[in-house]
Amino acid sequence: xQQVMQIPQYQHVQEGEDFTTYCNSSTTLSNxxxxxxxxxxxxxxxxxxxxxxxxxxxxxxxxxxxxAKKNSSLHITATQTTxxxxxxxxxxxxxxxxxxxxxxxxxxxxxx
Amino acid sequence: DTAVSQTPKYLVTxxxxxxxxxxxxxxxxxxxxxxxxxxKKFLKIMFSYNNKELIINETVPNRFSPKxxxxxxxxxxxxxxxxGDSAVYFCASSQNGLARTRNEQFFGPGTRLTVL
Numbered sequence: 080x081q082q083v084m085q086i087p088q089y090q091h092v093q094e095g096e097d098f099t100t101y102c103n104s105s106t107t108l109s110n111x112x113x114x115x116x117x118x119x120x121x122x123x124x125x126x127x128x129x130x131x132x133x134x135x136x137x138x139x140x141x142x143x144x145x146x147a148k149k150n151s152s153l154h155i156t157a158t159q160t161t162x163x164x165x166x167x168x169x170x171x172x173x174x175x176x177x178x179x180x181x182x183x184x185x186x187x188x189x190x191x
Numbered sequence: 192d193t194a195v196s197q198t199p200k201y202l203v204t205x206x207x208x209x210x211x212x213x214x215x216x217x218x219x220x221x222x223x224x225x226x227x228x229x230x231k232k233f234l235k236i237m238f239s240y241n242n243k244e245l246i247i248n249e250t251v252p253n254r255f256s257p258k259x260x261x262x263x264x265x266x267x268x269x270x271x272x273x274x275g276d277s278a279v280y281f282c283a284s285s286q287n288g289l290a291r292t293r294n295e296q297f298f299g300p301g302t303r304l305t306v307l
Contacts, residue, residue, distance in 0.1 A: 112295060121281055122234070124295040165232050171294070179296065181234045 081106065083170040085182030093190050098155040100185035102168035109171045111144060111151045112179065117164040125153075158189050194218050197282050197299040204272055205307055212267045212302045214282030223265035224283040224296065225257060234281070240265055241287065269304075277306045 084103045092098050102111065110129040114122040126135055128144035128151060135142045141154045155162055165184040171177050195216045204210055216223060222241040226234050238257045239246045245257065254270045269276060282299040
């Protein structure tokens with residue numbers, strides 16, 4: 080079945096260090112979304128990438144979609160304690176109305 | 192105004208009981224979902240539903256059943272609760288009926304179910 084693999088599962092960083100989480104699909108995605116879940120909270124939409132090779136930035140967050148539309152990454156520059164949480168990618172298959180499949184998430188902890 | 196709301200926030204119950212979790216969205220979305228998030232934070236889709244189609248994840252036991260009285264509500268009924276049902280259950284909604292939209296999912300605050 081369709082799967083989105085996400086690594087690493089956990090990442091512990093010192094405040095100020097960079098952080099990256101990666102998502103991989105064995106088949107081409109229609110688009111990919113990223114969500115953030117704060118501790119005790121619910122997933123909140125961050126961004127959607129649609130085009131091959133697309134790069135989008137939100138302040139210290141940089142999102143990339145691979146040329147083959149099979150992988151994506153989220154990079155946080157100079158992490159802050161407010162970045163703590165679990166980051167999920169969610170890949171969409173089968174067109175813009177297709178199923179959204181969530182990765183298992185990367186739990187980020189930031190040591191002040 | 193909460194976009195997607197769930198009740199109750201916490202639910203503690205005994206094995207074998209039947210319970211329901213309610214979900215309401217005021218976004219006018221056409222599709223609603225139920226997810227189960229276990230202790231490892233894995234988000235597993237259980238159901239997706241719009242007024243035309245119910246899609247069931249085949250791994251979900253038939254003790255779980257979604258019920259939608261109208262487009263804005265998707266409730267989750269669970270029969271004969273088991274210990275392994277303990278988790279956080281999230282309701283979500285999205286607008287999937289239009290092309291060229293983001294179809295992002297809006298999640299409710301979650302219901303933490305504990306089965307004793």
